[in-house]
Amino acid sequence: MYEASFYSKLDKHQVQCLLCPRNCIIEEGKFGDCHARRNRNGILSSEVYARIAAMETDPIEKKPLYHFYPGSQITSIGTSGCNLHCNFCQNHSLSQVNNRKPAIPTKNIQPEQMSELVDTNTQSIGLAFTYNEPTVNYEYMLETARLVKMSGKKTVMVSNGYINPDPLHMLLEYIDAFNIDLKGFTNEFYRKYSKATLKPVLETIKRIAKSGNHLELTNLVIPMGNSDEETFEDMCKWIANETGKDTPLHLSRYFPRYESTQYPTPPELLFDLYDIARSYLNFVYLGNIATEIHSNTLCPKCGKTVVERTYYHISTKGLTTDGLCKNCGTKIFKHY
Numbered sequence: 312m313y314e315a316s317f318y319s320k321l322d323k324h325q326v327q328c329l330l331c332p333r334n335c336i337i338e339e340g341k342f343g344d345c346h347a348r349r350n351r352n353g354i355l356s357s358e359v360y361a362r363i364a365a366m367e368t369d370p371i372e373k374k375p376l377y378h379f380y381p382g383s384q385i386t387s388i389g390t391s392g393c394n395l396h397c398n399f400c401q402n403h404s405l406s407q408v409n410n411r412k413p414a415i416p417t418k419n420i421q422p423e424q425m426s427e428l429v430d431t432n433t434q435s436i437g438l439a440f441t442y443n444e445p446t447v448n449y450e451y452m453l454e455t456a457r458l459v460k461m462s463g464k465k466t467v468m469v470s471n472g473y474i475n476p477d478p479l480h481m482l483l484e485y486i487d488a489f490n491i492d493l494k495g496f497t498n499e500f501y502r503k504y505s506k507a508t509l510k511p512v513l514e515t516i517k518r519i520a521k522s523g524n525h526l527e528l529t530n531l532v533i534p535m536g537n538s539d540e541e542t543f544e545d546m547c548k549w550i551a552n553e554t555g556k557d558t559p560l561h562l563s564r565y566f567p568r569y570e571s572t573q574y575p576t577p578p579e580l581l582f583d584l585y586d587i588a589r590s591y592l593n594f595v596y597l598g599n600i601a602t603e604i605h606s607n608t609l610c611p612k613c614g615k616t617v618v619e620r621t622y623y624h625i626s627t628k629g630l631t632t633d634g635l636c637k638n639c640g641t642k643i644f645k646h647y
């Protein structure tokens with residue numbers, strides 16, 4: 312058993328987890344809503360600590376992070392469980408676990424061992440916590456990220472942003488780059504499709520932006536779900552105002568998965584939303600779709616293409632070696 316951080320004992324039988332905005336009150340022997348934390352004899356235990364269910368070396372663009380060491384590879388790991396329950400989850404076999412489903416096979420890799428694996432992988436710039444929601448594996452992530460950073464490599468968290476301010480604050484010291492999934496821009500959408508609320512996600516995004524750590528955002532566009540143009544435009548305005556117009560926004564094409572039977576996002580819808588987003592933000596990308604130009608990086612000053620992407624192949628011919636636009640000298644990438 313690995314004792315969780317961020318919880319309080321309410322009485323002999325109940326504990327309250329304070330890691331994410333659900334603040335679950337958990338009875339003796341029961342799991343929290345994420346199914347990753349359990350009350351064992353009045354102690355909150357992380358049930359997924361060091362239990363690695365998926366591990367790959369991926370292109371950093373796959374996270375997606377387009378402005379953080381473009382063209383590099385990163386070791387990527389996931390456990391199981393999630394504190395959101397999106398009916399359209401694109402990775403539900405890892406995220407939506409419960410007592411009624413067979414246990415997922417895992418490998419026990421302690422933080423020291425993981426850090427060493429990353430350190431000796433010369434192809435990899437560091438470690439990304441991804442695949443399922445890393446927040447539910449908070450203690451392992453914090454300790455492993457600390458070790459990885461000590462070895463001089465980079466750390467990444469790909470998250471739904473549903474985390475309380477205090478644990479996030481601690482994490483900011485050890486995670487270099489975040490991709491936060493902003494699933495929609497109404498509370499109604501979060502309630503209906505993810506059984507959650509919007510405000511904590513917006514707070515997380517603002518806090519990361521304020522910290523100065525690298526931040527990119529992803530929005531999975533679901534037809535008839537979160538694709539209303541007015542709401543989408545409000546979201547883009549909010550991003551520009553709160554995190555800055557240089558925040559990269561990834562618009563991802565949805566396909567029916569898990570409990571959702573909605574038809575896939577029509578390409579025309581993505582192109583329309585791309586145009587709206589580009590009128591507020593300098594760096595907008597389409598993902599999960601073959602497109603000639605919508606995944607390239609254009610210099611916001613002179614308009615020249617500085618990075619060309621075809622799936623995960625990238626060409627940085629338009630950039631200088633220190634991340635400036637070759638044509639006009641504008642700084643494009645801080646982390647290059």
Ligand code: SF4
Nearest residue numbers: 328331334335343345
């Ligand atoms: S992390 Fe899990 S147990 Fe803790 S409050 Fe969130 S959903 Fe509940």
